[in-house]
Amino acid sequence: MKKFIVKRLGLALVSLFLLSLTIFLLMRITGDPAVLLAEPGASAADLDAIRAQFGLDRPLWVQYMSFITHLVRGDFGQSFYYRTDVFELYLSRLPASLLLASAAMTFSLLIGIPTGIIAAVRVNQWWDSVGKIFALLGLSMPSFWVGLIMILFFSVYLGWLPSSGSGTVLHLVMPAIALGWVFAATHMRLTRSSMLDVLGSEYVKLARLKGLPEALVIAKHALKNALIPVLTLAGINLVIMVNVSIVVETVFAWPGVGRLLFEGIAFRDFPVVQATVLLGGVMIVVVNLVVDILYAVIDPRIRYEG
């Protein structure tokens, strides 16, 4: 067990190292990082000052080492636009994104799990086809477009919901649906295939042979086990939601990290862009690591495979 955790930890560290190296090198390959790190319209003297400040005249590996040591200390530089520490700025925006992601997750599970169960129980019947079409539609509509259509319908035509901003539960409804829509489709697909696996297993057959009512077999015996992979995926997806919410947050002017990233791009505030992307990657590597370890704790077979 210890060996497994150490190995996975090592792999996660390698991933983080390569991630930071990729971002570091990309910034240097694609142009002069001083231009990216300088405020728009900076003079030649300003650029020289930035080169000196970030040591851009030093050998690449020395630069990378200082880049990393700054990151580890949580020093992502200063935002040009907000004139504050980028890491603090990120942390101040994170709660809004987490709230949105939680609401979107709730929506996606409320839709995805029941439809997935129905599709599995009534496999290859009418309901299953409806579910498949729903999932395909979910995967085929850009989330920002779903958002725009909802604004058109619920804000402009019906006047029921506010089109942008935050503060009340009503503000949360449309962004959560727009963000959760695609995930509802993936959760539905996974619930369906996971339920189908479980429904074909020996212990479900036994429960049926015992003469238990079908509803009880599904609810008590099948669902409990079928939901494990779905909830695991939901855990990972929650973190992914925080990091892909940029379009939805932009459409609804939601003040989270996605909006921060968008502002970073719009204002050419590069330290903000870099920090948001790096921290997003770190979050995803960490959550994958945690899930891997938890799975190994629950299921000893995994330890010997990896």
Place this chain on the structure above:
Amino acid sequence: MNGSAANSPSASAILTLPRRLAAFRTEGFPLIPISILLTVMLVAIFANTLAPHNPEVGVLGDRFRPPAWQANGTLDHLLGTDHLGRDVLSRLIFGARISVIVGLTVILVAGFVGTALGIISGYLGRWVDQIIMRLTDAWLALPGVTFAIFLAAIVGPGVSNIIVILAAVYWTRYARIIRGEVLSVRERDFVRLAVVAGCSKWTIMRRHILPNVVNSAIVLATLQLGQAIIAEATLSFLGVGVPPPQPAWGLMLADGKKGLMAGYWWLTVLPGSCIMLMVLSANLLGDWLRVKFDPQLRQL
């Protein structure tokens, strides 16, 4: 033994070919999705002839004109005009060109690079495999769209930039899956025989491994076509993709936002429907191909 081994594949091919063709007709052959994709491609190719107006030039006096069937609409602008008085139909037609070019080129480049790296990684193994797979993991750690936005913010907008960026983001999926397939193919007898016969590693990878994994690559590419189109639309919508005044569907949605609160629905509904229709068709075709050619991929 020689004779039967040589005969049986061709005999089975003759037997199964009509059956396969019959299966194409009966088992949910995606006729509608393929027709839609072909139509979009034809529209993209003949955009110059089909479009009634110049997609990049508008008449300011004709701003926000609704589609022809609504009050105040004109037959001259069948699907209305946008905030600069540009013809929406013409922009949709030329937008198809950008979506088709970006979508196809991205899956071709990403598929080529990813498949090549997957084969190299799976066949050579050892440290080559370790390096390629760890790099794949690191790149997969970032959600595709976020990574693409980051790259686009560095490189700047432009159609060719988007293609390079999206290909750089999407090759990882191919590398991961193709590598897994290569691991099982390399243990098969014909590969071992080729090694004994003295074939070079390059020849084995190209002649013996590649034909056995190319199906999976094609299925993946079809499934990724839709994702690539959505990603391009997303980048354009955020202002880091196709630069204005070019007529990309994502860019049209960004422009359409300006008339959204005034209820100018056609600027939002129409470009989005085009994206959805094309992506849905690509997904349906990909799903069908997946079940048809590569049942093992069903997990994806």
